Amino acid sequence: MDILNALVAFTNFVIVPGTAYGAQLALGALGVTLIYGILRFSNFAHGDTMAFGTMFVVLITAAMKSIGISFGPLPTALLALPFAILCTMALVLITDRAVYRFYRKVKAAPVMLVIVSMGVMFVMNGAVRMIVGTDDRRFADGERFLITARDFKTMTGLSEGLAIRTTQVITVVTAVVVVAALFWFLNKTRTGKSMRAYSDNEDLALLSGINPERVVTVTWLIVAALATIAGTLYGLDKSFKPFIYMQLLLPIFASAIVGGLGSPLGAIAGGFVIAFSEVTLTYAFKKVITYLGPDGWAPDGLVQLLSTDYKFAVSFAILIIVLLFKPTGLFKGKSV
Amino acid sequence: MSQSHVAQTAPNRAPLYFGMMAVLIIAVGFLQSWNSALFILNMGLISAIMALGVNLQWGFAGLFNVGVMGFVALGGLAVVLISTSPVGEAWQAGGLRVLFGLAIGVATIVGGIVFWAMLRGNKYRALFIAAWLIAGFFIFRAVFDPAVAAIEAVNPAISGNLGGLGLPVLIAWPVGGLFAAGAAWLVAKTALGLRSDYLAIATLGIAEIIIAVLKNEDWLGRGVKNVIGLPRPVPYEIDLQQSEWFIGLMQSIGANPVTASSIFVKLCYAGLFFAVIIILITAMQLALNSPWGRMMRAIRDNEVSSEAMGKNVTGRHLQIFVLGAAICGLAGAMMTTLDGQLTPSSYQPLRFTFLVWVMVIVGGSGNNWGAVLGGLFIWFLWVEVEPIGRFIAEVITSGMADTSALKAVILERTVYVRPLTMGLVLLFVLRFNPRGLLPER
Numbered sequence: 174m175d176i177l178n179a180l181v182a183f184t185n186f187v188i189v190p191g192t193a194y195g196a197q198l199a200l201g202a203l204g205v206t207l208i209y210g211i212l213r214f215s216n217f218a219h220g221d222t223m224a225f226g227t228m229f230v231v232l233i234t235a236a237m238k239s240i241g242i243s244f245g246p247l248p249t250a251l252l253a254l255p256f257a258i259l260c261t262m263a264l265v266l267i268t269d270r271a272v273y274r275f276y277r278k279v280k281a282a283p284v285m286l287v288i289v290s291m292g293v294m295f296v297m298n299g300a301v302r303m304i305v306g307t308d309d310r311r312f313a314d315g316e317r318f319l320i321t322a323r324d325f326k327t328m329t330g331l332s333e334g335l336a337i338r339t340t341q342v343i344t345v346v347t348a349v350v351v352v353a354a355l356f357w358f359l360n361k362t363r364t365g366k367s368m369r370a371y372s373d374n375e376d377l378a379l380l381s382g383i384n385p386e387r388v389v390t391v392t393w394l395i396v397a398a399l400a401t402i403a404g405t406l407y408g409l410d411k412s413f414k415p416f417i418y419m420q421l422l423l424p425i426f427a428s429a430i431v432g433g434l435g436s437p438l439g440a441i442a443g444g445f446v447i448a449f450s451e452v453t454l455t456y457a458f459k460k461v462i463t464y465l466g467p468d469g470w471a472p473d474g475l476v477q478l479l480s481t482d483y484k485f486a487v488s489f490a491i492l493i494i495v496l497l498f499k500p501t502g503l504f505k506g507k508s509v
Numbered sequence: 510m511s512q513s514h515v516a517q518t519a520p521n522r523a524p525l526y527f528g529m530m531a532v533l534i535i536a537v538g539f540l541q542s543w544n545s546a547l548f549i550l551n552m553g554l555i556s557a558i559m560a561l562g563v564n565l566q567w568g569f570a571g572l573f574n575v576g577v578m579g580f581v582a583l584g585g586l587a588v589v590l591i592s593t594s595p596v597g598e599a600w601q602a603g604g605l606r607v608l609f610g611l612a613i614g615v616a617t618i619v620g621g622i623v624f625w626a627m628l629r630g631n632k633y634r635a636l637f638i639a640a641w642l643i644a645g646f647f648i649f650r651a652v653f654d655p656a657v658a659a660i661e662a663v664n665p666a667i668s669g670n671l672g673g674l675g676l677p678v679l680i681a682w683p684v685g686g687l688f689a690a691g692a693a694w695l696v697a698k699t700a701l702g703l704r705s706d707y708l709a710i711a712t713l714g715i716a717e718i719i720i721a722v723l724k725n726e727d728w729l730g731r732g733v734k735n736v737i738g739l740p741r742p743v744p745y746e747i748d749l750q751q752s753e754w755f756i757g758l759m760q761s762i763g764a765n766p767v768t769a770s771s772i773f774v775k776l777c778y779a780g781l782f783f784a785v786i787i788i789l790i791t792a793m794q795l796a797l798n799s800p801w802g803r804m805m806r807a808i809r810d811n812e813v814s815s816e817a818m819g820k821n822v823t824g825r826h827l828q829i830f831v832l833g834a835a836i837c838g839l840a841g842a843m844m845t846t847l848d849g850q851l852t853p854s855s856y857q858p859l860r861f862t863f864l865v866w867v868m869v870i871v872g873g874s875g876n877n878w879g880a881v882l883g884g885l886f887i888w889f890l891w892v893e894v895e896p897i898g899r900f901i902a903e904v905i906t907s908g909m910a911d912t913s914a915l916k917a918v919i920l921e922r923t924v925y926v927r928p929l930t931m932g933l934v935l936l937f938v939l940r941f942n943p944r945g946l947l948p949e950r
Contacts (some may be wrong), residue, residue, distance in 0.1 A: 295932025
């Protein structure tokens with residue numbers, strides 16, 4: 174029986190990665206939920222928008238490194254991020270003007286816009302692959318660990334190590350800053366309030382003189398920033414592979430729906446619910462249980478509830494359970 | 510879904526478009542090779558069947574299914590489970606135990622649902638159900654896991670799975686449809702009646718899960734080790750090349766027996782596929798022009814008023830969703846038969862879900878002939894865009910040195926011109942001709 178070591182092992186393999194992944198999903202889901210709230214459709218191109226934004230980061234980072242710019246112990250990608258956000262904003266606004274605006278003007282059914290976003294997804298998907306190819310790219314540099322497992326062991330004298338990667342800390346800190354800024358914007362500024370008003374009741378908002386095109390433009394700008402940040406944090410933490418970003422669509426949508434589509438707070442809660450369930454259910458608990466059980470005893474198998482290949486099944490199962498019992502999500506989203 | 514009255518006066522352009530499609534495929538035959546032309550035709554026909562399935566769901570009921578890939582893959586699995594021969598040793602090692610484990614899993618879920626209904630009003634209901642499900646899960650794993658390990662240990666290099674029933678492969682086609690229908694029923698039971706977006710995400714999820722099962726459950730279909738050499742409903746090239754009548758026939762028309770045998774096999778497939786399409790279209794046209802079909806369109810165009818007329822909207826949606834998925838499953842089984850192998854890692858959502866959507870939209874949603882045309886045409890584009898892109902890239906890079914890294918990169922990445930073109934085609938059609946090439950009448 175060794176509770177302390179068990180706790181450290183659990184923190185190291187479940188809590189820390191789960192928190193980082195949850196923050197990434199939350200940022201992705203915020204983008205989906207904002208589009209849903211303001212433009213009223215499920216944006217299938219969101220995963221590829223994230224890939225596009227991250228691609229800009231990867232390219233700008235490479236350019237910066239080649240002329241010798243670095244960010245000391247932090248990844249250079251963080252310096253490249255603001256520029257990449259600007260590029261993504263331009264891309265998203267051009268897409269809106271060229272594609273989506275027409276359907277707003279003719280007041281097309283929301284499902285029409287979903288199909289249109291499928292077309293945008295195809296185009297972005299092809300474009301990203303044509304520009305950077307499909308290779309796995311690691312673009313994180315700087316200090317790899319904040320605390321390595323060995324440092325932790327010598328510091329505490331425990332036999333179990335706790336490693337915290339720089340990228341994980343950056344993910345959580347950035348997510349907190351971004352979410353705080355977003356909520357400040359939505360709740361305190363005039364534009365943010367007009368966005369919420371537009372999302373709650375379009376007709377009433379139009380009657381009170383809110384300019385819908387302005388609201389839509391601001392929404393796209395915010396979504397572009399969120400998508401780029403989410404994609405970059407995910408890429409820093411794992412690696413940049415365009416294919417993976419399309420697969421992220423499912424957990425991101427699950428997060429947004431579990432939290433309640435259209436509710437920013439729900440998107441964050443949903444992101445963490447999905448991330449922690451995924452990580453917990455696919456973690457092999459052998460080590461933790463060995464520490465908790467009597468001395469000299471170990472469980473036979475890996476004590477893994479689900480193989481990691483089924484992590485999509487987890488987001489799906491949670492989605493179904495929430496839909497069955499609380500169809501509008503945990504935080505009462507809207508239903509069209 | 511804006512209705513325009515202009516279409517009433519437009520002539521029926523179907524024969525013209527199908528004629529043009531035939532010319533395109535024949536042109537491939539003359540310019541590239543007849544083998545490529547028939548390859549495009551065969552896969553185009555299968556794509557057309559997938560598009561028919563999606564068109565049934567979307568065009569006639571407005572149901573948004575983005576899980577086509579999953580249903581197609583289930584059809585492929587059916588081919589393995591029906592047509593390969595059983596692995597006796599594996600069945601002895603743990604066949605019955607696997608089935609027993611699966612039965613426990615199903616019983617756990619069904620029991621959970623039944624008890625949930627029975628214990629209504631009991632304040633410990635949630636607790637009891639959770640305990641039931643968790644206990645069931647661990648019993649399931651305890652029975653299931655050793656059996657799987659035993660089966661996968663049997664000859665892992667060539668089998669490692671239970672094998673199939675050893676029946677003729679054509680039986681697998683309707684069975685593939687049944688598999689897909691079963692999965693679709695489960696999805697529809699949970700997600701229909703909720704918002705349309707939820708159905709979309711649910712189907713997206715189930716498709717990913719089906720692919721994950723195919724990739725990881727080696728005892729079922731060998732997972733990523735693939736099943737190759739599936740039986741065929743048509744003769745083998747090598748047999749044809751050695752048979753007297755075929756050689757004699759080819760000599761009399763002056764053809765090379767080797768090339769001709771492969772063309773002959775493809776023609777046989779094409780014949781089978783044409784037969785399936787004709788049966789399907791006849792059945793669908795009859796159904797859709799019947800009172801049932803009119804009811805479906807009435808429901809699509811106005812759910813509220815149909816409900817007020819006493820139509821069971823959710824029930825009808827369930828019906829049509831399951832039917833559409835079954836057609837996709839059938840197409841999946843046909844495709845795996847044509848390929849002669851099941852490769853779970855080749856199922857990509859872009860290719861098997863979203864491309865089929867492009868086919869339906871471009872062809873004309875709500876029109877079966879449109880779905881067929883869209884399937885043929887978009888598949889043709891998907892195949893031919895790559896050589897065209899490569900040609901353009903070669904022209905652009907012709908001035909560069911052969912050793913240039915840039916040239917290699919440009920040439921390598923022209924493959925990705927495919928999704929780009931498909932997206933542009935979809936966006937242009939949606940913008941300028943949203944009713945598709947052959948609009949619904």
